[in-house]
Amino acid sequence: MLLKEATSDQMDEIIARYPRSRSAIMPLLHLVQSIEGFVTPQGIELVASKLGLSTAEVSGVATFYTQYKRRPVGEYHVGVCTNTLCAVMGGDAIFAGLKEHLGIGNDERTSDGKVSLEHIECNAACDYAPLIMVNWEFFDNQTVESAKALVDSLRDGEPPAPSRGPDRLPTWKENSAVLAGLNDGHANEGVQAGPASLVGLEIANRQIPEIGEQR
Amino acid sequence: MKLTPVLSANWDQKDLFTIDGYRRNGGYSAMKKALAMEPAAIISLIKESGLRGRGGAGFPTGLKWSFIPQGDGKPHYLVVNADESEPGTCKDMPLLLANPHVLIEGVIIASYAINSNQAFIYVRGEVVHVVRRLQQAVADAYAAGLLGKNIDGKGYDLDLVIHAGAGAYICGEETALLDSLEGFRGQPRLRPPFPAIAGLYACPTVINNVESIASVPAIINGGVAWFASMGTEKSKGFTLYSLSGHVKQPGQYEAPLGITLRELLELSGGVREGHTLKFWTPGGSSTPLFTAEHLDVPLDYEGVASAGSMLGTKALQIFDETTCIVRAVLRWSEFYQHESCGKCTPCREGTYWLVQILKDLEAGKGTEEDLDKLLDLCDNILGRAFCALGDGATSPITSSIKYFRSEYIAHLTAGQCPFDPVASTLFAGVNA
Ligand SMILES: Cc1cc2nc3c(=O)[nH]c(=O)nc-3n(C[C@H](O)[C@H](O)[C@H](O)COP(=O)(O)O)c2cc1C
Numbered sequence: 106m107l108l109k110e111a112t113s114d115q116m117d118e119i120i121a122r123y124p125r126s127r128s129a130i131m132p133l134l135h136l137v138q139s140i141e142g143f144v145t146p147q148g149i150e151l152v153a154s155k156l157g158l159s160t161a162e163v164s165g166v167a168t169f170y171t172q173y174k175r176r177p178v179g180e181y182h183v184g185v186c187t188n189t190l191c192a193v194m195g196g197d198a199i200f201a202g203l204k205e206h207l208g209i210g211n212d213e214r215t216s217d218g219k220v221s222l223e224h225i226e227c228n229a230a231c232d233y234a235p236l237i238m239v240n241w242e243f244f245d246n247q248t249v250e251s252a253k254a255l256v257d258s259l260r261d262g263e264p265p266a267p268s269r270g271p272d273r274l275p276t277w278k279e280n281s282a283v284l285a286g287l288n289d290g291h292a293n294e295g296v297q298a299g300p301a302s303l304v305g306l307e308i309a310n311r312q313i314p315e316i317g318e319q320r
Numbered sequence: 321m322k323l324t325p326v327l328s329a330n331w332d333q334k335d336l337f338t339i340d341g342y343r344r345n346g347g348y349s350a351m352k353k354a355l356a357m358e359p360a361a362i363i364s365l366i367k368e369s370g371l372r373g374r375g376g377a378g379f380p381t382g383l384k385w386s387f388i389p390q391g392d393g394k395p396h397y398l399v400v401n402a403d404e405s406e407p408g409t410c411k412d413m414p415l416l417l418a419n420p421h422v423l424i425e426g427v428i429i430a431s432y433a434i435n436s437n438q439a440f441i442y443v444r445g446e447v448v449h450v451v452r453r454l455q456q457a458v459a460d461a462y463a464a465g466l467l468g469k470n471i472d473g474k475g476y477d478l479d480l481v482i483h484a485g486a487g488a489y490i491c492g493e494e495t496a497l498l499d500s501l502e503g504f505r506g507q508p509r510l511r512p513p514f515p516a517i518a519g520l521y522a523c524p525t526v527i528n529n530v531e532s533i534a535s536v537p538a539i540i541n542g543g544v545a546w547f548a549s550m551g552t553e554k555s556k557g558f559t560l561y562s563l564s565g566h567v568k569q570p571g572q573y574e575a576p577l578g579i580t581l582r583e584l585l586e587l588s589g590g591v592r593e594g595h596t597l598k599f600w601t602p603g604g605s606s607t608p609l610f611t612a613e614h615l616d617v618p619l620d621y622e623g624v625a626s627a628g629s630m631l632g633t634k635a636l637q638i639f640d641e642t643t644c645i646v647r648a649v650l651r652w653s654e655f656y657q658h659e660s661c662g663k664c665t666p667c668r669e670g671t672y673w674l675v676q677i678l679k680d681l682e683a684g685k686g687t688e689e690d691l692d693k694l695l696d697l698c699d700n701i702l703g704r705a706f707c708a709l710g711d712g713a714t715s716p717i718t719s720s721i722k723y724f725r726s727e728y729i730a731h732l733t734a735g736q737c738p739f740d741p742v743a744s745t746l747f748a749g750v751n752a
């Protein structure tokens with residue numbers, strides 16, 4: 106389907122959410138990625154015409170943000186956190202292991218188009234280190250071996266469910282649509298809180314109230 | 321000291337993240353109370369509670385709200401900062417996964433208090449399931465008449481948009497966030513004017529962190545005295561401390577402000593078996609490092625500041641003796657270089673040179689003068705950069721040279737890094 110036909114109404118709907126149309130540029134770029142897989146020249150043109158901007162203005166915004174891709178990524182985009190904490194806890198070893206295992210480097214894609222690889226910055230899950238994100242879903246507490254098994258299953262078309270996410274791992278394009286603001290109806294799937302999110306609460310619940318202490 | 325789960329109190333309750341689950345646990349009762357109050361009375365109450373912003377700077381929340389001009393005829397906006405990207409920080413995302421409605425309830429109360437009819441939640445784009453939970457919570461709140469026109473029959477209107485970012489740490493800086501939300505490259509703005517006067521679309525705007533706004537319903541329900549019964553003189557209340565790294569039980573620990581790392585480690589089982597604490601961040605990588613000598617520093621705004629660092633986001637990243645300080649600092653510096661928005665020279669150029677020098681040092685190739693060069697560069701960034709990202713980039717470097725100068729030198733003497741990176745992994749000796 107042509108990008109324009111696929112998204113024109115959705116684009117209008119997204120634009121209508123904002124007091125000023127230009128604010129819709131980021132969701133519209135996510136929407137372009139949901140159809141095209143990355144930010145294509147046609148995508149830039151469409152967003153520019155929808156918002157009454159020049160293509161240079163839209164490109165200028167698209168290139169500022171790392172989640173907007175200028176080249177196709179895999180159906181499953183694998184991000185290995187190599188910010189300090191994850192790196193030290195094993196992220197560096199995992200990233201090196203995956204590069205070797207897949208035979209690709211940073212920002213590259215396997216020849217079957219299934220998997221692409223990127224090292225990412227802290228993804229707000231340090232208590233689940235070492236962390237891998239696939240299509241921006243959480244895969245917690247990884248090891249070199251578990252990471253290799255993970256990408257193997259992605260290539261075999263049998264993606265496992267994320268640690269804290271929907272029951273079925275969505276594709277890159279499907280998740281781009283969610284980021285564009287289109288609710289996919291999977292919010293109620295998956296855990297409410299992972300184990301590390303609950304340790305403090307569990308310890309608190311076991312603490313014995315001090316004598317004479319009031320609640 | 322005891323843990324005091326309030327924000328996290330019901331994270332183990334069934335279906336808390338749904339609107340029914342939240343209501344079953346008392347959700348939206350604070351909103352009912354608040355909508356029956358005068359907006360100014362809510363601002364006073366939040367001021368009196370002593371709540372301070374949980375996004376890093378600790379600015380008093382009620383005071384911030386009171387800066388919004390009233391009767392100015394302009395639209396007012398509330399923008400929630402859910403960009404959570406400061407390395408080490410991992411509290412807002414689990415909060416939103418487990419309880420998105422508490423944020424929405426807080427948004428309704430805060431928007432009503434500042435006379436705003438349009439609010440936004442700017443959530444980082446790299447966490448799709450969090451975005452989903454927020455989208456569903458907003459849809460359910462609309463369907464229940466808690467958002468939209470005539471909320472709860474009280475004649476108050478509020479629209480709320482979930483806006484997903486696209487990967488840029490700098491967009492957590494509040495004025496860069498506003499530029500990003502307006503549809504531009506996310507670069508910080510000159511201040512003044514402050515957002516309270518000219519924020520989103522040049523209109524009065526309050527920007528608050530997720531945890532700050534999520535704390536509001538509990539304060540409305542519990543009252544000022546209850547809130548102030550926790551915490552210290554100038555840092556009131558409960559907060560989420562995020563423990564990560566070489567500890568037995570990493571995770572979220574909600575405690576009164578002023579708890580110490582020693583207490584948190586005792587409660588949580590301590591550093592991983594057979595190892596000792598080497599260095600830690602009190603509030604993310606932008607806050608100067610601490611060591612074992614800081615175990616008893618009260619983790620409140622004043623306590624951490626007087627020990628030479630900042631409470632920041634209360635992101636306690638713990639590293640044991642197997643970790644190479646130079647490697648850790650280099651990696652953080654690469655992060656700042658990558659995330660520098662390029663607007664000002666000290667940060668754009670400075671972070672580049674910091675990384676070059678640190679790379680050499682890590683490889684054992686530099687000289688001792690390079691340490692002075694690093695400190696010199698930091699001197700030229702700190703206070704001269706356009707925004708706090710540049711300042712933050714200097715924190716790990718200056719603090720690590722202060723506490724671990726000899727370890728830098730050891731790299732030079734050995735002509736290489738003297739550490740075994742395998743020893744510091746979680747799976748050391750297992751399958752690395
Ligand atoms: C580089 C940089 C990144 C920041 N990232 C965040 C963030 O992700 N979340 C956040 O709430 N505040 C962040 N801040 C702080 C915000 O600028 C702002 O102070 C905060 O959102 C105000 O909310 P509060 O008063 O409720 O803490 C960041 C600041 C800087 C300089």
Ligand code: SF4
Pocket residue numbers: 490508659660661662663664665667668705706707708709710711
């Ligand atoms: S300090 Fe860095 S991030 Fe901040 S405005 Fe300057 S270049 Fe941009």
Ligand code: FES
Pocket residue numbers: 186187188189190191192226227228229230231234236407408409
């Ligand atoms: S350092 Fe990897 S998630 Fe924070």
